[in-house]
Amino acid sequence: xxxxLSLKNSFSGKNTSQGNGKGETxxxxxxxxxxxxxxxxxxxxxxxxxxxxxxxxxxxxMTIDExxxxxxxxxxxxxxxxxxxxxxxxxxxxxxxxxNDKNELVGIIDLDIILEILLLxxxxxxxxxxxxxxRSLGATAxxxxxxxxxxxxxxxxxxxxxxxxxxxxxxRICVIEDGKLVGIISKRNLIEEICKRRKEKLxxxxx
Amino acid sequence: xxxxxxLLFLIFSVKLLGEAAERVGIPLVAGEILAGVSLGxxxxxxxxxxxxxxxxxxxxxxLFTAGYxxxxxxxxxxxxxxxxxxxxxxxxxxxxFGFAFGRAFNFSFLESLFLGVAFNPxxxxxxxxxxxxxxxxxxxxxxxILSSAFLDDIIALFFFSIVVNFVxxxxxxxxxxxxxxxxxxxxxxxxxxxxxxxxxxxxxxYAEKMHAKEAVFSLVVVTALFSAYLAELFGLHSSIGAFTGxxxxxxxxxxxxxxxxxxxxxxxxxxxxxxxFAFIGFLIDPYTLKNTGSFTLLIIFAALSGKxxxxxxxxxxxxxxxxxxxxxxxxxxxxxxxELVILTIGRELQIINQETFSxxxxxxxxxxxxxxxxxxxxxxxxxxxxx
Numbered sequence: 001x002x003x004x005l006s007l008k009n010s011f012s013g014k015n016t017s018q019g020n021g022k023g024e025t026x027x028x029x030x031x032x033x034x035x036x037x038x039x040x041x042x043x044x045x046x047x048x049x050x051x052x053x054x055x056x057x058x059x060x061x062m063t064i065d066e067x068x069x070x071x072x073x074x075x076x077x078x079x080x081x082x083x084x085x086x087x088x089x090x091x092x093x094x095x096x097x098x099x100n101d102k103n104e105l106v107g108i109i110d111l112d113i114i115l116e117i118l119l120l121x122x123x124x125x126x127x128x129x130x131x132x133x134x135r136s137l138g139a140t141a142x143x144x145x146x147x148x149x150x151x152x153x154x155x156x157x158x159x160x161x162x163x164x165x166x167x168x169x170x171x172r173i174c175v176i177e178d179g180k181l182v183g184i185i186s187k188r189n190l191i192e193e194i195c196k197r198r199k200e201k202l203x204x205x206x207x
Numbered sequence: 208x209x210x211x212x213x214l215l216f217l218i219f220s221v222k223l224l225g226e227a228a229e230r231v232g233i234p235l236v237a238g239e240i241l242a243g244v245s246l247g248x249x250x251x252x253x254x255x256x257x258x259x260x261x262x263x264x265x266x267x268x269x270l271f272t273a274g275y276x277x278x279x280x281x282x283x284x285x286x287x288x289x290x291x292x293x294x295x296x297x298x299x300x301x302x303x304f305g306f307a308f309g310r311a312f313n314f315s316f317l318e319s320l321f322l323g324v325a326f327n328p329x330x331x332x333x334x335x336x337x338x339x340x341x342x343x344x345x346x347x348x349x350x351x352i353l354s355s356a357f358l359d360d361i362i363a364l365f366f367f368s369i370v371v372n373f374v375x376x377x378x379x380x381x382x383x384x385x386x387x388x389x390x391x392x393x394x395x396x397x398x399x400x401x402x403x404x405x406x407x408x409x410x411x412x413y414a415e416k417m418h419a420k421e422a423v424f425s426l427v428v429v430t431a432l433f434s435a436y437l438a439e440l441f442g443l444h445s446s447i448g449a450f451t452g453x454x455x456x457x458x459x460x461x462x463x464x465x466x467x468x469x470x471x472x473x474x475x476x477x478x479x480x481x482x483x484f485a486f487i488g489f490l491i492d493p494y495t496l497k498n499t500g501s502f503t504l505l506i507i508f509a510a511l512s513g514k515x516x517x518x519x520x521x522x523x524x525x526x527x528x529x530x531x532x533x534x535x536x537x538x539x540x541x542x543x544x545x546e547l548v549i550l551t552i553g554r555e556l557q558i559i560n561q562e563t564f565s566x567x568x569x570x571x572x573x574x575x576x577x578x579x580x581x582x583x584x585x586x587x588x589x590x591x592x593x594x
Contacts, residue, residue, distance in 0.1 A: 094370050121339055126476075128335045130277045133353055148460045163341065164415075168423075168466040 007127045008017070018045055019173060062158045067193050068175050068183035074099050077142040086140060088114060097174050097181050105181040107145030117144065151176045151186065158193075161185055210254040212260070214482075217246055221481040234333045234575040236543050239481055240568070243488025259588055265483025266548045268475040269451040271431040273360070274453025275471065276512060277464075291339060291522030292537045294355040297539050298362055300517025301510070303324040308509045314503070317373055321558045323371050325550060325567060326510050328364040329542035330575075331356040338538070341528040341586050348534040351563065355518075355535075360545045362495050368392060374556050388442075395441040396451065399434065403455030411461040423461055424470045432455050446548050480544075487547050490554065493566045503566040510570045511577075514540045530589035537581035541574045 074097045087096060088111075098107040098172060113135065114125060120136045137146040150170065152161055154177040164170055167188055172186040220242040228238025246253060305326030309319025329350055338344045338352070372388040407430065414422040430452050438448020457461040496503055518536030527535065547568070554564045 095371075120344075121342070123337060125235075128332060128339060130331070130353065130356060133335050133339070133344055136339075137350060137353070146463075148458050149461045150460045150464060168464045170464070170466075 043127075058131060062193070063154070064152060064156050064158070064161060064175050064183075064185055065154050067158060067161075067189050067191060068185040070183045072097065072181075072184050074181060075109070075141045076100070077140065079141040081102075081139060081144065092105070095172055095174075095184070096141075097149070097184065098141045099181050103181055104179045105149065105151060105176050107142070108149040108174060109141060109145050113144055113146070149174055153177065153205045154182055158190060162190055209250075209252070210257045213246065213254055213258065214251055216249075216435045217242065217258070217482055218478060220245060221485045222406045225481070233544075234579075235575065236484055236575060237572050239484035240488035240491075240572060242481075243485035244493070245488075246485065247489050253489070258482070258489065259512075261479065261482045262486030262551075263445070263466075265479040265481075265486070266551060267431060267435045268479045269455040269483060269544050269548060270364075270446040270478075271434075271470065272475045274450045274455075275427075275457050276301045276453075276468065290351050291358075292341055292525045293351055293518055293527075294358050294533055296521025296524070297355065297514050297517035298327055298359065300520070301513040302517075304509050304513030308506065311485070317370070320373070320559060321370050321553055322563075324363060324366045325546065325553060325559075326513055327359060327366075328545035328549065329356055329359040329514070329539045330541055330544055330545065331538065332543070333541050333575045333579050334538045334582050337582045337586075341583065343534075343586050346531075348531045348538065351522065351535055352538040353529075355539055359539070363545065363549070364447055365392075367552075368447050370558075371552065371556065372442055374558055390552035391441050392443065395438060395443060395448075398437070399451050399455050403459075407456060408459050409464075409585060411456075411459050415461050421470075423464070424467050427456065427462050427467060428474070430462075442553055446535055446552070484547070487551065487568055491553070491568050492556055492561055493565075495562045495563050496569060499562045499566065502562065503569055506563070506566045507570040507573050510542075510567070511540050530585055530592065533585040534566075534582055534589070537578055537585055540581070541577060541578040542571045546571055 012062075014036060032173065073087060073091055073093060075087065077098060077100055079098075085098065094111055096109045097105055098109060100106050116127065116132050117136050120132070135144045150164070150168075152164065152173045152175055154175055161173060164173060172184050174181060175183040175185055213222040221239045224238035224242045224245075225235045226238070228237050228241070246258075300325040305323035306319045309322040314322065332350065335344075338349050340434060343349050344353075345562055369385075369392070372391075411423060414426045419425075431449050434452025434455065435445035436448070438451070439445050461467075515536040518539045519532045522532040522535040523529075550559070550564055550567050550571075553559045554561070561566070
């Protein structure tokens with residue numbers, strides 16, 4: 001219970017500090033349609049009533065299914081590095097899941113890998129390892145991806161996801177169902193959902 | 208109290224001298240070994256027990272992280288058989304040079320066998336820097352060096368674990384015993400495979416759900432120690448077990464979370480492995496080196512030329528030109544981590560004497576010093592020739 005409470009606090013803290021909501025949907029532009037566009041700031045010192053706490057409490061048991069981003073950009077095992085680079089140029093995403101022909105998640109590519117490949121000669125010496133060297137020679141997604149991505153299942157709860165994210169400083173996790181990739185859940189997904197619920201609740205109370 | 212001071216001194220001086228070495232353009236390991244030499248010079252009564260214990264942990268974690276981070280079995284692929292020829296050729300040549308050297312100096316059969324194995328492991332990290340600097344990684348010899356580096360260590364460790372077993376019988380055992388030893392190794396690998404496929408992934412899932420702090424990280428450390436211990440039960444050496452353990456967890460997502468990896472790195476590369484390198488320096492006896500100058504020079508020459516000749520001939524066979532073969536030959540010369548672990552064990556089991564040990568450590572230092580220079584020279588010579 002301790003953890004739940006502290007989570008709630010951190011959420012409400014972030015909320016007021018980003019009151020005007022600038023750039024909050026930048027990361028997942030495809031979601032913009034679903035989100036209400038106009039988000040008025042919250043009153044600076046809105047006292048959290050007991051009922052809001054309850055409301056956020058139920059939020060913790062929502063499943064990943066209701067929270068995650070479904071429309072994601074993914075690549076295949078034989079996608080070339082050039083294509084991957086152009087995808088990174090086009091979208092603001094941090095990770096690209098790699099799937100095989102059966103849509104099973106086999107790996108992920110993240111910004112660190114891309115940076116390592118592009119700036120190999122500038123990397124600090126301790127980064128001159130066999131793995132980075134072999135990665136830099138790779139030509140396809142399969143050869144550069146991280147082959148053991150952390151995943152979360154579709155019916156896991158928001159609490160499961162937030163536990164993982166906070167304990168291991170993960171920002172996004174691939175969601176799988178029977179080994180097949182179905183979406184990505186990010187910290188932002190969680191925060192947006194909780195903010196949305198708070199706002200609804202506040203509106204109800206004002207009415 | 209003095210043990211605390213010595214540990215503190217070691218960790219501090221290892222980092223300081225390592226950095227100093229790096230700044231003047233010498234590989235880090237050379238500076239770290241030097242720190243160990245300074246411990247022996249500066250402290251009169253060194254608490255050997257404690258330092259030895261930490262060094263043992265260091266050697267376990269050195270090989271554990273090698274398996275855990277570097278050897279991805281999925282990466283182990285050979286686009287063509289061609290890469291295999293130079294690899295095998297340099298392994299065979301290095302072994303023959305080591306064995307023949309031992310015989311020529313009237314070493315026992317076992318000691319010569321050990322030298323043959325100890326001539327083998329390659330550590331290409333120091334060459335990687337050069338290859339990357341000169342943008343030569345993707346060249347034919349570059350990729351061949353990369354695939355060679357994988358196989359080298361695995362083969363060296365495998366033969367080494369057999370030779371270690373020979374020592375227990377103090378002679379080369381009859382065929383039946385050799386089969387038994389091979390059987391034990393296979394059973395060990397099989398058990399590790401079963402545990403790695405069925406038990407450990409589940410354990411990590413439980414550990415992730417635990418409320419105890421850092422449960423997953425602890426489990427990774429436990430895996431390293433467990434596999435080291437299990438190997439000892441099977442009569443293999445602990446660090447070989449740790450290497451297998453590292454490979455075993457290297458594909459478990461929870462064990463390879465970036466956060467966990469950086470913690471394991473901190474423990475291994477921040478504390479334990481530097482202590483191991485320093486321990487090696489501490490073990491060198493500068494006085495014996497002085498007395499056995501020509502022997503030391505010869506062993507260095509034999510160890511380096513074995514790799515060079517094997518690599519050169521092997522790559523020439525598959526159609527590399529003169530300089531390409533030279534690049535490959537000099538590229539597989541350097542030794543570091545695995546080599547030092549094997550040497551320490553050989554010394555500990557009294558397979559090799561103090562002089563051979565000190566000479567071989569000096570060989571390691573020389574190899575990491577001159578190899579990058581040779582590779583750079585060979586690459587530039589090739590570029591000049593081709594305009």
